[in-house]
Amino acid sequence: MFVNLNANPASRPRFLGEIGLRSQADVSSSEFKYHRGAEIFGEAEPAEYIYQVIDGSVRSYKLLSDGRRQINAFHMVGDIFGLEHGGAHRFTAEAIVDTMVRLVKCVSLAHIAETDAAVARDLLNMTASNLQHAENHMLLLGRKTSLERVAAFLLEMDHRLPAAGAMALPMCRRDIADYLGLTLETVSRALSTLHGKGVLGFVGQTQRQIVLLDRRKLAELDL
Amino acid sequence: MFVNLNANPASRPRFLGEIGLRSQADVSSSEFKYHRGAEIFGEAEPAEYIYQVIDGSVRSYKLLSDGRRQINAFHMVGDIFGLEHGGAHRFTAEAIVDTMVRLVKCVSLAHIAETDAAVARDLLNMTASNLQHAENHMLLLGRKTSLERVAAFLLEMDHRLPAAGAMALPMCRRDIADYLGLTLETVSRALSTLHGKGVLGFVGQTQRQIVLLDRRKLAELDL
DNA sequence: CGGTGGGTTGAGGTATTTCAAGGCTCGTGG
DNA sequence: CCACGAGCCTTGAAATACCTCAACCCACCG
Numbered sequence: 001m002f003v004n005l006n007a008n009p010a011s012r013p014r015f016l017g018e019i020g021l022r023s024q025a026d027v028s029s030s031e032f033k034y035h036r037g038a039e040i041f042g043e044a045e046p047a048e049y050i051y052q053v054i055d056g057s058v059r060s061y062k063l064l065s066d067g068r069r070q071i072n073a074f075h076m077v078g079d080i081f082g083l084e085h086g087g088a089h090r091f092t093a094e095a096i097v098d099t100m101v102r103l104v105k106c107v108s109l110a111h112i113a114e115t116d117a118a119v120a121r122d123l124l125n126m127t128a129s130n131l132q133h134a135e136n137h138m139l140l141l142g143r144k145t146s147l148e149r150v151a152a153f154l155l156e157m158d159h160r161l162p163a164a165g166a167m168a169l170p171m172c173r174r175d176i177a178d179y180l181g182l183t184l185e186t187v188s189r190a191l192s193t194l195h196g197k198g199v200l201g202f203v204g205q206t207q208r209q210i211v212l213l214d215r216r217k218l219a220e221l222d223l
Numbered sequence: 224m225f226v227n228l229n230a231n232p233a234s235r236p237r238f239l240g241e242i243g244l245r246s247q248a249d250v251s252s253s254e255f256k257y258h259r260g261a262e263i264f265g266e267a268e269p270a271e272y273i274y275q276v277i278d279g280s281v282r283s284y285k286l287l288s289d290g291r292r293q294i295n296a297f298h299m300v301g302d303i304f305g306l307e308h309g310g311a312h313r314f315t316a317e318a319i320v321d322t323m324v325r326l327v328k329c330v331s332l333a334h335i336a337e338t339d340a341a342v343a344r345d346l347l348n349m350t351a352s353n354l355q356h357a358e359n360h361m362l363l364l365g366r367k368t369s370l371e372r373v374a375a376f377l378l379e380m381d382h383r384l385p386a387a388g389a390m391a392l393p394m395c396r397r398d399i400a401d402y403l404g405l406t407l408e409t410v411s412r413a414l415s416t417l418h419g420k421g422v423l424g425f426v427g428q429t430q431r432q433i434v435l436l437d438r439r440k441l442a443e444l445d446l
Numbered sequence: 447c448g449g450t451g452g453g454t455t456g457a458g459g460t461a462t463t464t465c466a467a468g469g470c471t472c473g474t475g476g
Numbered sequence: 477c478c479a480c481g482a483g484c485c486t487t488g489a490a491a492t493a494c495c496t497c498a499a500c501c502c503a504c505c506g
Contacts, residue, residue, distance in 0.1 A: 447505105447506100448505105448506100449504105449505090449506090450503105450504085450505085450506105451502105451503090451504085451505105452501105452502090452503085452504100453500100453501080453502080453503105454499105454500085454501075454502100455498100455499085455500085455501100456497105456498085456499085456500105457496100457497090457498090457499105458495100458496085458497085458498105459494105459495080459496070459497095460492105460493105460494090460495075460496090461492105461493095461494085461495085462491105462492090462493085462494090463490100463491080463492075463493085464489100464490080464491070464492085465488105465489085465490080465491090466487100466488085466489085466490100467486100467487085467488085467489105468485105468486085468487085468488105469484105469485080469486080469487100470483105470484085470485080470486100471482105471483090471484085471485105472481105472482090472483090472484105473480100473481095473482090473483105474479100474480085474481090474482105475478105475479090475480090476477105476478090476479085476480100
């Protein structure tokens with residue numbers, strides 16, 4: 001895993017603006033491509049960069065010693081991830097498919113924030129929205145049924161993926177399962193159940209499925 | 224539910240310092256007592272104050288429409304809660320026992336943070352530590368067994384409650400269950416199991432139990 | 447063409463929930 | 477002072493949602 005650092009100085013001031021950190025802080029950015037399944041950073045590694053998905057998708061997760069995995073978030077095109085408050089990553093991040101990311105070296109974003117109010121605000125905004133997502137996910141993991149979890153997942157993806165009408169899920173059943181605190185078989189069964197109720201359709205049988213979601217019908221089930 | 228606002232101007236500059244916001248921002252604070260079970264604020268209510276537990280304990284939770292409850296956090300003496308990034312609370316907060324809280328009116332803490340770097344930093348610190356707690360809790364809710372959850376809960380409380388050796392849990396079994404994504408019966412059984420293994424002891428049978436935790440023995444189970 | 451990596455579906459197992467009963471403590475009121 | 481009920485906790489037995497194990501299918505690819 002290697003990163004082409006400090007390259008392309010001409011692009012220096014662009015990154016933060018593009019990713020939502022609207023300041024002109026002194027940082028450098030570069031792009032890098034990770035192959036499907038490649039690790040972008042590991043849990044407990046020192047956090048030297050922050051990342052933005054240019055193309056592809058990323059999963060970030062925690063592991064228990066016996067291999068049980070909890071995926072905390074999927075990062076789609078445009079999303080920023082790898083932002084840590086302490087010095088070390090608290091997750092492992094992997095490319096779900098071949099993925100292009102932009103990196104910014106940021107030894108101490110917190111330090112920049114001390115003097116730049118705009119950076120401070122953006123940091124807080126991002127952290128707060130991550131927190132909000134986590135809070136909702138705790139409710140899902142602690143109290144929802146498998147059908148409700150899968151339905152919530154579909155709605156979230158429908159909301160976040162660009163495609164109008166049909167969405168191509170980049171992640172496999174196991175990823176979905178580890179995101180929802182289920183097994184892949186349970187996810188598959190829940191999808192079949194929803195399919196049977198006419199809530200969703202599968203377009204093409206070409207491995208990575210395209211899902212057509214009928215949000216109205218899903219809402220009628222009021223899960 | 225009423226709050227004695229803007230009282231005691233002499234204490235004005237003290238509050239933020241005491242709660243960890245180390246700046247001298249222009250805010251006012253007051254104290255208020257909530258009876259056991261009383262609601263401190265409700266989900267979706269506008270967030271006009273932030274709170275610190277002076278004495279007692281608080282639970283904050285989300286509800287599903289059919290009454291299923293997920294407790295996101297317990298707030299113990301010294302903890303700050305009710306801090307929201309948007310304008311509205313995303314949880315309901317209730318006093319678990321008779322509880323004294325300090326309140327600070329803060330229409331827009333984010334606004335203060337624009338000009339005061341120390342406030343900005345403290346806001347970020349608190350939000351980040353909330354996020355970290357939520358991330359760990361997602362792993363617990365999504366992937367741990369009932370015994371592991373209860374053990375983790377005991378360790379967390381052992382760490383956060385002041386008492387040396389013995390701790391008095393302020394919350395009932397149902398609260399613990401709703402925090403851990405279990406039923407109260409499962410929590411009770413897990414505690415009995417741990418008791419049977421000599422990991423913990425109960426002091427007195429006086430309703431609100433005192434728990435003696437043997438951290439070494441608990442660690443030996445390596446859950 | 448055979449192998450690999452998903453995905454689906456079925457059958458059986460199990461951890462946890464649900465339902466139910468009983469015990470203990472405490473407060474209240476006769 | 478005692479009886480009573482309410483609240484909380486524990487424990488048992490039965491139900492069930494989800495998991496595990498397994499077989500099979502399909503698409504893709506060397």
